Amino acid sequence: xxxxxxxxxxxxxxxxxxxxxxxxxxxxxxxLMTGLCGLMVLLALLPxxxxxxxxxxxxxxxxxxxxxxxxxxxxxxxxxxxGNALVGTLYMVGFASLFGIxxxxxxxxxxxERGEGPYGRTVRLMAEVLAGVPSIVTGVxxxxxxxxxxxxxxxxxxxxxxxxxxxxxxxxSTEEMIRLVPQGLREASLALGVPAWKTSLFVILRxxxxxxxxxxxxxxxxxxGETAPLLFTALNNQYWNFRPDQPTASVTVQIYNYAxxxxxxxxxxxxxxxxxxxxxxxxxxxxxxxLPRKRT
Amino acid sequence: xxxxxxxxxxxxxxxxxxxxxxxxxxxxxxxxSVLAIIGPSGCGKSTFVRCLxxxxxxxxxxxxxxxxxxxxxxxxxGVDPVSLRRRVGMxxxxxxxxxxxxxxxxxxxxxxxxxxxxDYDAVVxxxxxxxxxxxxxxxxxxxxxxxxSGGQQQRLCIARALAVAPExxxxxxxxxxxxxxATAKIEELIDELKAQYxxxxxxxxxxxxxxxxxxTAFFYMGELIEHGTTKNIxxxxxxxxxxxxVTGRFG
Numbered sequence: 001x002x003x004x005x006x007x008x009x010x011x012x013x014x015x016x017x018x019x020x021x022x023x024x025x026x027x028x029x030x031x032l033m034t035g036l037c038g039l040m041v042l043l044a045l046l047p048x049x050x051x052x053x054x055x056x057x058x059x060x061x062x063x064x065x066x067x068x069x070x071x072x073x074x075x076x077x078x079x080x081x082x083g084n085a086l087v088g089t090l091y092m093v094g095f096a097s098l099f100g101i102x103x104x105x106x107x108x109x110x111x112x113e114r115g116e117g118p119y120g121r122t123v124r125l126m127a128e129v130l131a132g133v134p135s136i137v138t139g140v141x142x143x144x145x146x147x148x149x150x151x152x153x154x155x156x157x158x159x160x161x162x163x164x165x166x167x168x169x170x171x172x173s174t175e176e177m178i179r180l181v182p183q184g185l186r187e188a189s190l191a192l193g194v195p196a197w198k199t200s201l202f203v204i205l206r207x208x209x210x211x212x213x214x215x216x217x218x219x220x221x222x223x224x225g226e227t228a229p230l231l232f233t234a235l236n237n238q239y240w241n242f243r244p245d246q247p248t249a250s251v252t253v254q255i256y257n258y259a260x261x262x263x264x265x266x267x268x269x270x271x272x273x274x275x276x277x278x279x280x281x282x283x284x285x286x287x288x289x290x291l292p293r294k295r296t
Numbered sequence: 297x298x299x300x301x302x303x304x305x306x307x308x309x310x311x312x313x314x315x316x317x318x319x320x321x322x323x324x325x326x327x328x329s330v331l332a333i334i335g336p337s338g339c340g341k342s343t344f345v346r347c348l349x350x351x352x353x354x355x356x357x358x359x360x361x362x363x364x365x366x367x368x369x370x371x372x373x374g375v376d377p378v379s380l381r382r383r384v385g386m387x388x389x390x391x392x393x394x395x396x397x398x399x400x401x402x403x404x405x406x407x408x409x410x411x412x413x414x415d416y417d418a419v420v421x422x423x424x425x426x427x428x429x430x431x432x433x434x435x436x437x438x439x440x441x442x443x444x445s446g447g448q449q450q451r452l453c454i455a456r457a458l459a460v461a462p463e464x465x466x467x468x469x470x471x472x473x474x475x476x477x478a479t480a481k482i483e484e485l486i487d488e489l490k491a492q493y494x495x496x497x498x499x500x501x502x503x504x505x506x507x508x509x510x511x512t513a514f515f516y517m518g519e520l521i522e523h524g525t526t527k528n529i530x531x532x533x534x535x536x537x538x539x540x541x542v543t544g545r546f547g
Contacts, residue, residue: 062468102400126353152502184388185392185394185395187351187354187386188394188456189389189395189405190351190381190455191351191457192381192382192385192405192406192410193379193380193381193406193410193460194378194406194409194410201378201407203394206396207394208394209396
């Protein structure tokens with residue numbers, strides 16, 4: 001019964017293959033579109049390659065050991081570095097991660113596991129709105145909440161602003177990662193007599209862990225590259241600072257200050273600092289990409 | 297040993313939202329016997345076994361009513377579902393090993409997560425031997441569980457379920473995703489396991505029901521149509537619907 005329709009479909013296919021004109025035309029169209037796609041890829045890569053080229057070619061000459069270890073030199077003096085800004089960025093990003101990562105991942109677990117009710121929907125909506133808030137606005141909020149209350153610019157205020165930036169994106173990506181875990185694993189664990197909270201933490205989250213670590217690294221990289229939220233929270237500092245209640249230098253704000261200055265030497269240092277930042281952020285992103293592959 | 301059945305179900309009804317999935321089910325399961333549940337798709341077989349370890353109520357919108365007695369005590373009144381599930385284990389249709397854990401840690405998952413202290417090495421060896429997996433995996437206990445074949449993974453799931461020492465083992469179409477050789481191994485295993493456990497197995501495969509079970513229950517449209525010894529159900533059914541189903545006239 002099936003055979004006649006089967007043979008007609010085979011004949012149909014064969015006639016398509018053997019019609020020379022249409023095959024040529026389709027082959028031509030195929031090559032044309034493939035070429036067009038390749039061209040678009042090249043165009044898309046152009047900005048990236050020019051950024052890399054500019055930053056490396058202008059930044060590399062500025063790099064030296066003292067560039068990483070010394071304080072900024074006063075105008076007119078040669079030498080000096082961005083040591084305090086590097087430390088400040090690492091310090092504030094680390095501080096922000098301390099609040100931002102647990103809260104972000106915790107919110108993500110909540111959204112994935114208990115996020116169906118009206119409360120969960122509200123939290124998800126809030127996270128989405130918060131993720132869309134421009135970072136300068138986050139800076140203003142941290143200024144109003146922390147700087148005004150403490151009556152001083154501080155590393156703490158900068159870290160708060162960065163943490164607020166990290167939380168919503170981390171929460172949403174953690175939720176996505178946990179939702180990717182097959183439902184069968186949850187059932188397997190519950191059927192073994194494992195309580196629901198242990199199932200969430202030790203089975204579901206553990207299975208999603210490589211994805212969550214990935215998301216956390218990307219959130220850290222994003223925070224490290226922010227300038228706007230630090231401008232009027234951490235401000236800047238010409239000296240070493242390790243106290244959370246004092247203004248603190250950061251690589252991004254330092255780049256901004258150097259770049260808008262009229263001095264050639266400072267411009268050079270801005271390129272150098274930009275290269276450092278690029279390596280730091282790029283390195284984190286590459287690490288985030290490589291990590292899950294290593295696991296399997 | 298008491299004369300009463302290991303597991304007794306009375307007037308069990310179950311719903312998904314407004315749809316009734318089980319209607320007034322009543323049956324008993326003797327200790328150390330194998331009960332096969334057969335019936336066409338959507339007849340409530342899976343829902344029935346999921347009511348026996350209270351997994352049914354985890355589905356959003358699902359609920360159930362009725363009495364399920366395990367050793368004479370109702371599992372729906374005054375029993376913590378979490379501790380119940382340690383007494384009534386379950387194996388699912390698709391092998392669901394924990395992908396981030398090793399073979400050894402999969403066997404131990406139930407014990408570890410419940411903080412049960414034991415001689416872990418001995419448990420691993422005993423469970424893997426019981427599920428006829430030991431010789432195949434003894435040299436790579438620390439490698440990932442997903443490196444095993446589908447049939448091996450399913451036997452690992454059985455080992456994992458048995459490691460928490462349940463009394464009853466529910467199997468929801470445990471061989472439906474496996475090839476004939478792996479299926480044969482699972483069936484042999486069921487035959488050996490019934491010395492220690494009471495087993496309820498859902499199956500689409502009537503030959504399998506004949507091979508592994510002592511008793512058979514035939515479900516249709518959420519109702520228990522007939523329940524009796526496997527021999528009687530397949531050779532001398534009393535109901536027309538049962539006869540039509542087991543002779544392959546529908547379903």
